[in-house]
Amino acid sequence: MGNFTESLTNLNPVENKDLIRLFRMTASLMELHDENPFKIRSYTNAIQVLERLESPIHQMSQAQLEKLDGIGKGMAAKIMEAIQTGTHADLNRLLETTPEGVVKMLNIKGIGPKKIRTIWKDLGVETSEALREACEKNELSKLKGFGAKTQETILQALQYSDDSKGKLLWAEAEPLALDLLQFLKNRPETTAAELVGDMRRNVETIDTLHYLICLKTDGTWPAFLHELPGITPIESISGPFVWRGLLEESGLKLEVRLVPERRFANQVLLYSTNPAWLTHPLNSAGDTLMSEAYGEPAASEEEIFQRVNLAYVAPELRESLRVLELAQENKLPTLVRDRDLKGILHNHSTYSDGAHTLEQMAVHCKQLGYEYLGICDHSKSAFYANGLQEFRVQAQQQEIDRLNQELGPFKIFKGIESDILADGSLDYEPAVLGTFDFIVASIHSNLKMDVVKATDRLLNAIQNPYTTMLGHPTGRLLLRREGYPIDHKAVIDACAQHGVIIEINANPRRLDIDWRWVEYALSQNVLLSINPDAHSMRGYEDMRYGVLVGRKGGLTPEMTFNAKSRQEVAAYFAERKKAKGIA
Numbered sequence: 001m002g003n004f005t006e007s008l009t010n011l012n013p014v015e016n017k018d019l020i021r022l023f024r025m026t027a028s029l030m031e032l033h034d035e036n037p038f039k040i041r042s043y044t045n046a047i048q049v050l051e052r053l054e055s056p057i058h059q060m061s062q063a064q065l066e067k068l069d070g071i072g073k074g075m076a077a078k079i080m081e082a083i084q085t086g087t088h089a090d091l092n093r094l095l096e097t098t099p100e101g102v103v104k105m106l107n108i109k110g111i112g113p114k115k116i117r118t119i120w121k122d123l124g125v126e127t128s129e130a131l132r133e134a135c136e137k138n139e140l141s142k143l144k145g146f147g148a149k150t151q152e153t154i155l156q157a158l159q160y161s162d163d164s165k166g167k168l169l170w171a172e173a174e175p176l177a178l179d180l181l182q183f184l185k186n187r188p189e190t191t192a193a194e195l196v197g198d199m200r201r202n203v204e205t206i207d208t209l210h211y212l213i214c215l216k217t218d219g220t221w222p223a224f225l226h227e228l229p230g231i232t233p234i235e236s237i238s239g240p241f242v243w244r245g246l247l248e249e250s251g252l253k254l255e256v257r258l259v260p261e262r263r264f265a266n267q268v269l270l271y272s273t274n275p276a277w278l279t280h281p282l283n284s285a286g287d288t289l290m291s292e293a294y295g296e297p298a299a300s301e302e303e304i305f306q307r308v309n310l311a312y313v314a315p316e317l318r319e320s321l322r323v324l325e326l327a328q329e330n331k332l333p334t335l336v337r338d339r340d341l342k343g344i345l346h347n348h349s350t351y352s353d354g355a356h357t358l359e360q361m362a363v364h365c366k367q368l369g370y371e372y373l374g375i376c377d378h379s380k381s382a383f384y385a386n387g388l389q390e391f392r393v394q395a396q397q398q399e400i401d402r403l404n405q406e407l408g409p410f411k412i413f414k415g416i417e418s419d420i421l422a423d424g425s426l427d428y429e430p431a432v433l434g435t436f437d438f439i440v441a442s443i444h445s446n447l448k449m450d451v452v453k454a455t456d457r458l459l460n461a462i463q464n465p466y467t468t469m470l471g472h473p474t475g476r477l478l479l480r481r482e483g484y485p486i487d488h489k490a491v492i493d494a495c496a497q498h499g500v501i502i503e504i505n506a507n508p509r510r511l512d513i514d515w516r517w518v519e520y521a522l523s524q525n526v527l528l529s530i531n532p533d534a535h536s537m538r539g540y541e542d543m544r545y546g547v548l549v550g551r552k553g554g555l556t557p558e559m560t561f562n563a564k565s566r567q568e569v570a571a572y573f574a575e576r577k578k579a580k581g582i583a
Contacts, residue, residue, distance in 0.1 A: 014083050016050065016057050022082055022091060023047050028106050029094035031113035032120075045070045046079070052355040054537055058083045101127030109157045109481045115150075118143055132158050153448070157481075164479040166207055166251035171508035171545055173199060173206040173252065180209065184256070189215055189222045192264050196271035197255075202316040202548045204511050205478055208253040212268060214261040225256060262297045269293050269301045273318040280321055282308050282328065316552045320519055323554065333556045336530075338547050340557040342565050344540060345374030346417065346440050346471065346503060346531035351396050352377035353385040355536035358396065358412075362403055364537040366410045371566040374531075375400070376415040376440045379427035385444075388416070390432055397435060411566050413437040413573065417471060422446050424460020426467065433466040434582050437573045440503065440531075442471030443484070451485040458486060462494040465580035468573070469529060469561075470495060472505040472512040480509065488517045496524040499576065501561050506532045506546025507539075518553020529561040 027043040030036075049070040050057060057065075057079065065076035081088040095103065105116050105128060119125045122143055125134050132155065134140050140151040168176075177199050184193035190213050194200075197210030215222065221243050226233055231245040231254060238244045245254040259267040270278065270293050278290035287308055298304045305312045311327045314335070326332050348354035349361050356364075358375060365373040377396070378387040388396065393416070400412045414437045419427045426433060426441060433439060441461045449457065461467055473491060474483025495502055502521055505512045510533070513521070521528060530546035532539050550560065557563040564572065577583075 014058055014086060016053060019057055019079065019082055020047055020050050022087065023050065025103075025106070026088075026091045026094065028113045029091070029098060029103070032098065032102070032106070032117050033094065034117065042072075042075060046075045048355075050079075051536065099126040101130070104128060105131060108154065108161060109477070110153050111157065115145070118145065128158060128161070149448075160480075160482055164205075166253065167205050167479055168207075168250055168252060169478055169508045170199070170202060170204050170206055170548075171542075173209065173250075176247070176250065176252070177206075177209050180254075181211065184211060184213055187222070187224060189217075189224070191216055191261055194264075194268050196268060200272045200315045201274070201318060202552050204508075204515070204549070206252065208255055209247075210271060211254075211256045212259050212264065212271060213256060214259060214264055221258070265298045265300050266293045266295075266304065269304055272301075272315045276321065277318050277324060280324060282310070282324070314551070316548065317554065319516075319552070320554070322519060333554055335551040336547060336555045336557050336560045336563065338544055340560065340563045341370070341530060341543065341547070343370050343372035343374065343562050343569065344532060344534070344543065345413070345415070345438075345469070345529055345562055346376045346505075347373060347534040347539070348377050348417075349375060351375075351392065352382070352387055353535060358399055359403060360537060361534070362407060362410070362412050365540065366407060368540060371409075372411045372413060372569060374413045374415045374438065376417040378444075379416050379418045381419040381421065381427045382417075382444055387419075387427075390428070393428075393432060393435065409566070411570065413569070415440060417442050418466075419444055420457060420461040422457070424457045424464075426461060426464055430466070434577075436466075437570075438468035439466050440469045440471040441467045443475055447475055447484050449484045451487060454484040455487040455490055458491050459494050462491070462498050462500050465582060467498075467500055468576065469501040469503055471503045471531075472510050472533070473502065474512050474514070476512050477509050478511065483512065488513075489520065492517065492521050492524055492526055495521075495526050499579075501527045501529050503531045504528050504546045504549050504555075506530055506542045506544075506549070508542060508545045511545065511549050515549045515553040518550065518555055522554060522556075522559055527559055527561045528555060531562070 023043055023046055027040055027047065030040045030043065049068050062076050062080045065071050065079055066073050078088045078090065102116065102120050106113060108128070119131060119140065123134055123139060125131050135151050135155040138151070140146050140154065141148045177195055181193060181195045184190055192214040194212050195210070196212055197208060198206050199209060225243050228245070230248050232248055234244045234246060241258045243256045247254060257271070270290070273289065279288050281288060289304070289308065292304055292308050302312045311330050311332050313323060313327050313332065317323050323332070344365055347361055349356060349358040351358060354361070354377070361375065362373050378385040380387045380389050397414050400414050404412055414435070416436050417440045420441050420443045421427065426439070441464070443457065458470070458473065462470060474486055476483030492502070502513050518528065528550065530543060530550055532542040532546065534540050534542065
């Protein structure tokens with residue numbers, strides 16, 4: 001990504017993800033307008049091809065695109081048009097004939113283009129607001145193919161969408177935040193600048209970018225803040241010491257706070273710490289970090305911690321009061337780091353719904369310096385994700401044996417992401433489950449559950465002797481879909497009882513198990529595994545977000561399962577199967 005000004009004015013080449021998004025929108029709009037299914041299929045095929053490309057698509061020629069299996073001359077021309085103009089003729093035509101509000105309705109989770117077409121054509125609903133009103137008047141449930149349950153699901157999705165407006169995932173906000181930080185630091189008017197607030201504490205979703213700056217001269221705010229492209233100043237809530245604005249494209253709020261240079265470190269601490277932390281008494285005299293930070297100027301945050309006899313606590317850990325106690329006892333844990341991880345577990349290949357072959361996933365993993373890969377394609381019940389029937393499980397395992405011979409000492413562990421069925425049982429019969437080195441058990445279907453049903457379903461899966469690891473425990477998709485409610489303590493306690501590892505799903509859209517429950521899992525001696533749930537080679541890059549979540553919850557290398565060596569992991573899997581009576 002370029003500098004902040006460039007990123008806001010879209011001067012950079014169109015990225016792969018942006019092209020894929022354009023063509024997905026085209027396919028959805030075609031389905032909405034009930035166009036030729038073969039033409040829709042040409043777009044969905046092209047999307048699948050583009051998703052598998054690792055190199056920048058904008059650097060490819062039309063001739064190179066035409067040679068890709070599944071693209072063809074016509075589609076290659078559309079891709080080139082999108083690269084050069086940011087759009088293409090089919091999309092423009094569809095957008096011209098579709099109300100803007102209907103286009104936005106395509107983003108509502110749990111409702112597809114065909115249902116939106118019915119709502120639009122039969123009810124005349126063209127906005128999310130009108131859709132909400134139709135639900136509240138019970139009009140939607142009377143449409144053919146809908147019903148009260150679908151109506152309630154749509155109403156909940158609309159509410160969740162409203163609550164998520166003006167927010168970005170931490171991973172999405174990071175490049176914007178760092179670009180602006182660099183921009184502020186490099187201005188001749190500033191002597192210091194720092195990113196603070198939720199971004200510095202690695203909170204999973206962000207609604208405001210907070211900065212502190214020091215200026216070389218006193219006086220009015222420098223003009224460059226008022227002239228930042230893509231940012232609308234909000235004068236009504238700005239003042240002599242705080243400048244506020246709105247990032248137009250993302251909807252994020254921006255807050256730049258002016259502080260004296262001699263008190264810069266004090267203010268960084270104050271604005272990078274959970275308020276409950278700042279006001280918590282540290283001794284019988286009632287001293288707090290807040291009172292100390294408002295005291296004498298300090299050269300660094302570390303100095304302020306020293307003044308109150310506390311070990312320095314990293315910003316991401318300034319949430320739990322238990323961490324404060326550990327800091328007072330000088331017993332802060334050594335947090336897991338990227339370089340502690342020895343392997344990558346829970347990944348997908350073209351055997352199910354991945355973009356790259358098993359061999360490509362394995363070779364790339366090895367090239368990144370890891371010792372092992374755990375492949376966990378979807379099980380047979382996940383038909384929508386090309387889940388593996390038994391004969392395909394056997395074929396994959398034979399390929400794994402061959403690749404292990406070729407790539408050794410690097411090792412591919414035979415895994416599966418087994419669907420947890422409605423009654424909590426695992427996909428496949430025991431004879432098939434026993435052929436895997438390890439099994440990640442996850443819920444992917446029938447997500448509308450109350451806390452009792454969801455918890456019982458997980459508990460049944462956890463006590464299954466074949467379950468090695470619990471995948472994304474709540475099924476949430478941040479800013480898109482709430483997870484099903486579960487009794488976290490009961491689930492974690494069951495994992496402790498049955499020796500089941502819990503996944504920290506590192507996909508920035510999931511980050512599940514939530515960092516707020518990592519501390520409790522550790523207190524129950526439950527191992528956690530940082531897994532990217534990678535569906536492509538690029539998906540391995542998400543590991544860093546899982547590390548951030550683990551660190552925020554106080555995760556140590558010792559309690560991180562995939563910080564174990566290849567030999568340790570192999571021994572763990574073998575010993576666990578033996579202990580569970582699995583041949």
